[in-house]
Structures are given as structure tokens and as C-alpha cells.
Amino acid sequence: MATKERVSTRDRIVYASAELFRRQGYAGTGLKQILAAADAPFGSLYHFFPGGKEQLGDEVLRTAGEFFGRLYETIADDAPDYATGVAVFFDGAAQALIDTDYADACPIATVALEVASTNETLRQATADVFEGWIAAGTERGVEAGLSAPRARALAIAIVALIEGGFVLSRAARSTEPMKATGAVAVAAVRATLAEPG
Amino acid sequence: MATKERVSTRDRIVYASAELFRRQGYAGTGLKQILAAADAPFGSLYHFFPGGKEQLGDEVLRTAGEFFGRLYETIADDAPDYATGVAVFFDGAAQALIDTDYADACPIATVALEVASTNETLRQATADVFEGWIAAGTERGVEAGLSAPRARALAIAIVALIEGGFVLSRAARSTEPMKATGAVAVAAVRATLAEPG
DNA sequence: GCAGAACTAGATAGATCGCTCTAGCGGGTA
DNA sequence: TACCCGCTAGAGCGATCTATCTAGTTCTGC
Numbered sequence: 381m382a383t384k385e386r387v388s389t390r391d392r393i394v395y396a397s398a399e400l401f402r403r404q405g406y407a408g409t410g411l412k413q414i415l416a417a418a419d420a421p422f423g424s425l426y427h428f429f430p431g432g433k434e435q436l437g438d439e440v441l442r443t444a445g446e447f448f449g450r451l452y453e454t455i456a457d458d459a460p461d462y463a464t465g466v467a468v469f470f471d472g473a474a475q476a477l478i479d480t481d482y483a484d485a486c487p488i489a490t491v492a493l494e495v496a497s498t499n500e501t502l503r504q505a506t507a508d509v510f511e512g513w514i515a516a517g518t519e520r521g522v523e524a525g526l527s528a529p530r531a532r533a534l535a536i537a538i539v540a541l542i543e544g545g546f547v548l549s550r551a552a553r554s555t556e557p558m559k560a561t562g563a564v565a566v567a568a569v570r571a572t573l574a575e576p577g
Numbered sequence: 578m579a580t581k582e583r584v585s586t587r588d589r590i591v592y593a594s595a596e597l598f599r600r601q602g603y604a605g606t607g608l609k610q611i612l613a614a615a616d617a618p619f620g621s622l623y624h625f626f627p628g629g630k631e632q633l634g635d636e637v638l639r640t641a642g643e644f645f646g647r648l649y650e651t652i653a654d655d656a657p658d659y660a661t662g663v664a665v666f667f668d669g670a671a672q673a674l675i676d677t678d679y680a681d682a683c684p685i686a687t688v689a690l691e692v693a694s695t696n697e698t699l700r701q702a703t704a705d706v707f708e709g710w711i712a713a714g715t716e717r718g719v720e721a722g723l724s725a726p727r728a729r730a731l732a733i734a735i736v737a738l739i740e741g742g743f744v745l746s747r748a749a750r751s752t753e754p755m756k757a758t759g760a761v762a763v764a765a766v767r768a769t770l771a772e773p774g
Numbered sequence: 775g776c777a778g779a780a781c782t783a784g785a786t787a788g789a790t791c792g793c794t795c796t797a798g799c800g801g802g803t804a
Numbered sequence: 805t806a807c808c809c810g811c812t813a814g815a816g817c818g819a820t821c822t823a824t825c826t827a828g829t830t831c832t833g834c
């Protein structure tokens with residue numbers, strides 16, 4: 381029908397979960413709260429996710445990880461060079477913090493820290509997402525002329541600076557940390573590319 | 578009496594809480610679990626912390642923040658220069674991850690991300706701790722000859738690289754990220770000090 | 775030796791947790 | 805029309821959550 385909801389119940393549950401997980405974490409978010417936010421009944425959750433909260437968390441992490449990975453790829457493709465792409469990405473992160481009153485940041489890091497030692501399934505999901513981002517960044521570096529090990533170390537540092545910037549900016553409710561880490565990330569890219577070897 | 582316990586009940590509760598919070602987060606840690614780990618009765622918790630879990634969390638964050646701040650100061654004082662102190666600190670962080678099977682990392686970041694948008698008291702505690710670290714790092718930079726704004730931006734980046742390194746290393750169960758972020762932090766210190774102005 | 779403070783001890787309240795269960799709606803196919 | 809099945813709907817389970825409550829124990833100063 382034409383009046384059928386545009387977004388499926390399943391997608392609404394995943395979207396609402398991503399929103400809540402990144403604001404208050406995995407353990408701090410109840411299923412009732414997710415379903416209320418998604419305007420979905422309890423039965424639907426276990427229909428789509430028989431594995432319960434863990435399966436939902438796994439899918440949310442991987443979906444969000446892919447989304448942000450693609451976002452970076454889009455920005456990097458539009459940028460004239462590696463350093464500029466990184467700069468634009470950090471600027472966008474700072475703007476997103478302002479737009480959402482410092483609530484919506486990376487949904488992976490929040491969950492990653494709390495599940496790293498308590499839930500192997502979700503820990504693996506966060507590890508896979510981070511590894512995907514690092515691999516993508518490594519490719520950019522290699523394309524820019526770096527050796528693979530150097531490109532990888534640089535990519536790791538950029539991801540760490542983004543995540544660290546989120547932690548500090550959300551805690552301080554200020555974009556100062558994100559701007560400082562962005563500047564260091566850009567400088568690191570330029571310096572690495574300028575190095576001999 | 579001579580057989581009196583060396584560590585007070587209050588301190589055992591704070592210590593056990595710090596241990597559990599950094600492993601599984603604030604929301605993911607129950608009071609019963611804390612008291613079991615601290616070998617303390619329920620009544621003692623509310624005797625020492627009438628404000629309940631929130632007051633306990635506030636004290637744990639500030640105590641742990643001060644502890645790690647002092648740890649850095651000790652290392653930096655023993656090091657011949659700024660860059661070396663940073664290098665030694667990152668090496669220590671990597672070793673701590675190995676020693677604790679990637680469980681014990683910074684107790685502030687885990688809690689910071691989950692409370693930033695949900696608990697103003699604890700958010701402020703994490704902000705104060707980070708600001709203290711950044712101020713201490715800024716002082717080191719100024720002593721090394723940097724202007725205050727430059728020293729501050731560098732200090733922020735170093736803290737972000739540590740926290741980001743913890744996130745990635747715990748997720749991947751590997752010290753590779755911590756080593757990569759440490760190298761970038763040291764390079765950033767050297768480059769900033771070498772810059773004119 | 776005694777009074778009062780400091781602390782221990784744990785049962786329990788009331789709410790919420792993740793999850794399971796059965797019932798029924800609604801739209802596509804025979 | 806009759807049927808089927810994907811999905812909706814929510815009551816309710818046992819467990820666990822934070823927090824309160826009353827007693828009992830240990831320590832300290834007079």
C-alpha cells in the first residue's frame with residue numbers, strides 16, 4: 381500500500397539501537413527503551429533477532445561501522461589528497477558533535493570499551509569494524525606512496541585520534557579536543573608523506 | 578589490633594569499583610558485584626557513600642584520574658625530556674594491557690562515553706580528570722619552550738592518542754595500536770618542539 | 775565499665791532487566 | 805472465500821537492579 385511505512389520495523393529497531401547505544405552504551409540501554417524509541421512491539425524484536433540483545437548489538441555495530449566507513453570513503457574520494465580528506469572528516473565530526481549537543485558520536489567506541497572483556501561476540505564485532513577502517517586508511521596511504529607498514533601505522537593513529545577526540549570532546553562538551561586531534565592527524569599525514577623512504 | 582585489616586573497607590570498595598568500572602563500564606557493573614569483589618557488606622557501601630552509586634562513581638573517577646596523573650608525572654620527571662617521557666608512558670600502557678589480558682585500561686574513558694549524555698555529575702568528573710591531565714601536559718610543553726596554546730593542543734592530542742590506543746588495543750586484543758599511537762605521539766612532540774615560533 | 779559513635783551485616787522493597795509465551799491481525803495465494 | 809504465514813501485540817516470567825531498613829558488632833573516650 382502507499383500508506384505503508386517507508387522504513388521497516390526491523391530497520392527502525394536497528395536505527396534506534398544505534399542511536400541509544402552511542403549515547404548511553406550497551407549495558408545502559410534497555411530493550412524496552414529501544415522498542416519505545418523504534419515504536420515497535422516486543423514480539424518484533426525477537427522475531428527479527430532470535431539471538432536477542434547480543435545479536436542486535438552485533439548487527440548494530442557492523443551496520444554503523446560500515447556506514448561510517450563509507451562516509452569516510454565518500455569524503456576522501458571528493459578530497460584532492462589524503463591530508464585534506466582527513467581534515468574534512470574531522471571537521472565533520474566536530475560539527476556533528478555540535479549539532480547533536482555532544483550526544484551522537486561514534487557508536488563503536490562506547491560499546492567497544494564496555495564489551496572488550498565481557499562479551500566475546502561483540503568484542504569481535506568492534507574489532508572487525510576498526511580493522512575495516514584501518515585497512516581502508518592503509519589503502520589511502522599506500523596510494524599516496526607510503527609503504528604498507530607505514531601507511532597502516534598512520535591509519536591506526538588517525539582512527540585513534542578520532543576516537544580519542546570523541547571521548548575528550550563529549551566529556552568536556554567542547555569541540556576543542558576534536559579540533560586539536562584533527563590538526564595533529566593532518567600534520568601526521570603530511571609529515572609521514574614528506575618523510576624519505 | 579594487629580590482625581586488623583590493612584586496607585579499610587572504604588578503600589576496598591573504591592578499589593574494586595575502579596577495577597570493575599574499567600573492565601565493564603559503569604552501567605554494566607552492579608553494586609552486588611562490587612561488594613562481592615571488595616568483600617564488603619551492603620550496609621557499608623551506603624554508610625560511606627550516602628549518595629549511592631553515583632557518589633561512588635564520582636569518587637572512583639577522581640581517585641583513578643589522580644592516580645594516573647601522578648603516574649605520568651613520576652615517569653616524566655625521570656625522563657630526560659618531554660618526548661622520552663611520553664614514549665615511556667605509552668610503553669607502560671602497552672605492557673599493562675598484556676599483563677592484564679587487555680582488561681585493565683583507563684577507567685575514565687569507558688565511563689566517560691557512557692555517562693556523557695546521561696549523568697551530568699559523572700560527566701563533570703570525567704571532564705575534570707581529563708582537564709587535569711591536559712593541564713599537566715601543557716605545563717610540560719611550556720617548560721620545553723612551547724607557547725601555551727601550542728603546548729595545550731599537543732597535550733590534548735597525546736591524551737587522545739592514549740585513549741584511542743586503549744580503545745583499539747582492547748578491541749583487537751593487540752598492542753599494535755598502542756605502539757602505533759605511541760610512535761605518533763612521540764613524533765608529534767618532537768615535530769612541535771622543532772617547529773619555529 | 776559504660777555510653778555513644780562508627781561500622782558491619784543482610785533481608786527486603788520496588789522497579790527494571792532480558793526474554794518467552796500465546797494470541798491475533800492482515801495481506802498474498804489457491 | 806479459505807487458508808497461510810509474516811509480523812504485530814503485549815502480558816508476564818524469573819532474575820537482577822539500586823536503595824532502604826533494622827539489628828547487631830566493634831571501637832573510642834570518659
